[in-house]
Amino acid sequence: xxxxxxxxxxxxxxxxxxxxxxxxxxxxxxxxxxxxxxxxxxxxxxxxxxxxxxxxxxxxxxxxxxxxxxxxxxxxxxxxxxxxxxxxxxxxxxxxxxxxxxxxxxxxxxxxxxxxxxxxxxxxxxxxxxxxxxxxxxxxxxxxxxxxxxxxxxxxxxxxxxxxxxxxxxxxxxxxxxxxxxxxxxxxxxxxxxxxxxxxxxxxxxxxxxxxxxxxxxxxxxxxxxxxxxxxxxxxxxxxxxxxxxxxxxxxxxxxxxxxxxxxxxxxxxxxxxxxxxxxxxxxxxxxxxxxxxxxxxxxxxxxxxxxxxxxxxxxxxxxxxxxxxxxxxxxxxxxxxxxxxxxxxxxxxxxxxxxxxxxxxxxxxxxxxxxxxxxxxxxxxxxxxxxxxxxxxxxxxxxxxxxxxxxxxxxxxxxxxxxxxxxxxxxxxxxxxxxxxxxxxxxxxxxxxxxxxxxxxxxxxxxxxxxxxxxxxxxxxxxxxxxxxxxxxxxxxxxxxxxxxxxxxxxxxxxxxxxxxxxxxxxxxxxxxxxxxxxxxxxx
Ligand SMILES: [Zn+2]
Numbered sequence: 001x002x003x004x005x006x007x008x009x010x011x012x013x014x015x016x017x018x019x020x021x022x023x024x025x026x027x028x029x030x031x032x033x034x035x036x037x038x039x040x041x042x043x044x045x046x047x048x049x050x051x052x053x054x055x056x057x058x059x060x061x062x063x064x065x066x067x068x069x070x071x072x073x074x075x076x077x078x079x080x081x082x083x084x085x086x087x088x089x090x091x092x093x094x095x096x097x098x099x100x101x102x103x104x105x106x107x108x109x110x111x112x113x114x115x116x117x118x119x120x121x122x123x124x125x126x127x128x129x130x131x132x133x134x135x136x137x138x139x140x141x142x143x144x145x146x147x148x149x150x151x152x153x154x155x156x157x158x159x160x161x162x163x164x165x166x167x168x169x170x171x172x173x174x175x176x177x178x179x180x181x182x183x184x185x186x187x188x189x190x191x192x193x194x195x196x197x198x199x200x201x202x203x204x205x206x207x208x209x210x211x212x213x214x215x216x217x218x219x220x221x222x223x224x225x226x227x228x229x230x231x232x233x234x235x236x237x238x239x240x241x242x243x244x245x246x247x248x249x250x251x252x253x254x255x256x257x258x259x260x261x262x263x264x265x266x267x268x269x270x271x272x273x274x275x276x277x278x279x280x281x282x283x284x285x286x287x288x289x290x291x292x293x294x295x296x297x298x299x300x301x302x303x304x305x306x307x308x309x310x311x312x313x314x315x316x317x318x319x320x321x322x323x324x325x326x327x328x329x330x331x332x333x334x335x336x337x338x339x340x341x342x343x344x345x346x347x348x349x350x351x352x353x354x355x356x357x358x359x360x361x362x363x364x365x366x367x368x369x370x371x372x373x374x375x376x377x378x379x380x381x382x383x384x385x386x387x388x389x390x391x392x393x394x395x396x397x398x399x400x401x402x403x404x405x406x407x408x409x410x411x412x413x414x415x416x417x418x419x420x421x422x423x424x425x426x427x428x429x430x431x432x433x434x435x436x437x438x439x440x441x442x443x444x445x446x447x448x449x450x451x452x453x454x455x456x457x458x459x460x461x462x463x464x465x466x467x468x469x470x471x472x473x474x475x476x477x478x479x480x481x482x483x484x485x486x487x488x489x490x491x492x493x494x495x496x497x498x499x500x501x502x503x504x505x506x507x508x509x510x511x512x513x514x515x516x517x518x519x520x521x522x523x524x525x526x527x528x529x530x531x532x533x534x535x536x537x538x539x540x541x
Contacts, residue, residue, distance in 0.1 A: 008097050015092040018069045019053045025076055032453030040076055041065040054398045113231055116179050117208040120164055124156025124198045133157035136197045136216055143261055144344050153264055154200045158193035165189040180226035199260055202242040212260055225278050236285045239263055240275040247272030253296035262339040270348045282314050287321055295326040298358050303334035312368055315361060319394035329358035365391060366411055375416050438464050443473040444480045451481055458488050489533045496526045
């Protein structure tokens with residue numbers, strides 16, 4: 001059996017929904033906390049195959065089959081572990097990790113590559129302090145870099161002429177081009193980076209695999225990076241990560257800023273845990289890499305529109321990685337400045353204030369929804385609601401997802417429906433339940449676990465203790481369910497009536513359509529619930 005890194009199989013489990021994967025073969029319906037369907041491993045007509053999305057396993061009460069997303073794929077398709085992983089990786093859009101041993105030729109190639117980039121870095125470093133590098137050195141010093149920083153991050157200067165392609169005569173041309181430093185044009189080889197301030201890009205082992213060059217004459221784009229090579233994949237590389245890794249562990253968080261200079265300045269000025277994506281857009285891979293250390297990230301963006309947009313993107317990308325223990329925040333540097341300028345002009349404490357006051361992800365999401373949709377109109381609220389739903393659906397931990405949905409529901413209720421803000425409306429109190437009813441409910445829960453599961457939410461909402469043994473009920477399953485449903489309806493009607501009374505006894509001064517619509521809605525719901533109840537009681541006769 002091929003050996004796979006646990007972190008890869010974990011990532012598959014985390015990226016893929018077990019219910020989605022199983023649903024491709026078996027239709028599932030949600031009942032209570034679990035999903036149910038007919039077992040694909042034995043012949044049956046009534047479902048006894050249950051899937052627990054949250055815990056990530058399935059269990060068949062008929063034949064005893066049991067397992068997780070990987071064993072399901074293996075068994076249901078009759079394939080081996082490796083093929084199952086391959087198929088799931090495809091589904092998750094993940095690349096299979098390479099575990100085969102590198103060939104001697106490959107190792108030699110990689111060593112040559114690193115030798116070239118290392119030698120090029122030294123040339124660039126020397127040139128920065130030479131006559132032709134003066135303007136580059138001036139620029140980087142003006143950005144607040146002293147010699148020590150320049151040395152640590154191995155910043156250099158790539159001149160206007162072809163230095164690499166002319167100086168590396170002893171290196172085979174294809175080896176040179178494989179590093180992305182040299183390209184072949186109509187007139188022969190030429191340097192990719194010319195008249196650029198050079199920032200080496202290190203891999204996790206501290207080896208230089210690529211470069212990021214900043215333009216010095218104001219020309220756009222500001223930065224160009226080595227295009228992807230054998231050893232460098234832009235989407236999977238985070239600038240500054242090799243320097244930040246230890247601090248990320250120690251600080252138990254990472255800070256993500258927009259620019260490379262910002263990242264270096266932050267690292268040097270007390271925020272060693274800071275990194276930056278290469279170029280502008282953050283990718284899922286970047287987040288996945290950071291999440292391997294921990295899931296606490298403070299994203300720091302410019303306060304302008306572009307920064308807001310980037311923050312929303314980061315937020316959306318992070319949602320599938322969000323756990324109930326994650327601390328994810330969004331900080332904004334306002335006034336057209338970036339962290340580099342804040343540090344230079346106002347110092348570390350000003351920057352720390354910005355980071356410390358960062359908005360938690362949930363609040364950020366709520367605030368941006370309120371900013372981006374017209375939540376004072378029904379249409380705008382509907383759009384906002386759809387957007388929020390779309391966001392929360394990305395959270396893979398179902399219990400946590402449910403909590404966040406409830407949190408948003410509460411905010412919608414409290415903040416969007418203005419009439420609710422009137423202080424005179426008290427929260428509706430749930431009427432007490434008599435002991436006999438409590439005991440009946442307890443015995444139904446004990447006798448019929450299927451009902452307990454089906455109506456879990458309702459039983460929990462009753463706020464009664466289910467501890468202690470009670471006698472089993474003599475009611476049949478059907479009768480018991482009818483009792484539960486009718487009791488549920490009665491409680492609901494009582495709740496609606498109370499709510500209506502509260503509304504009527506405290507008509508807000510600015511009562512408008514919202515208020516009238518709410519009353520109308522309650523009345524309609526009362527009628528509907530009464531109809532249902534009557535129908536149910538009729539059936540009892
Ligand atoms: Zn089965």
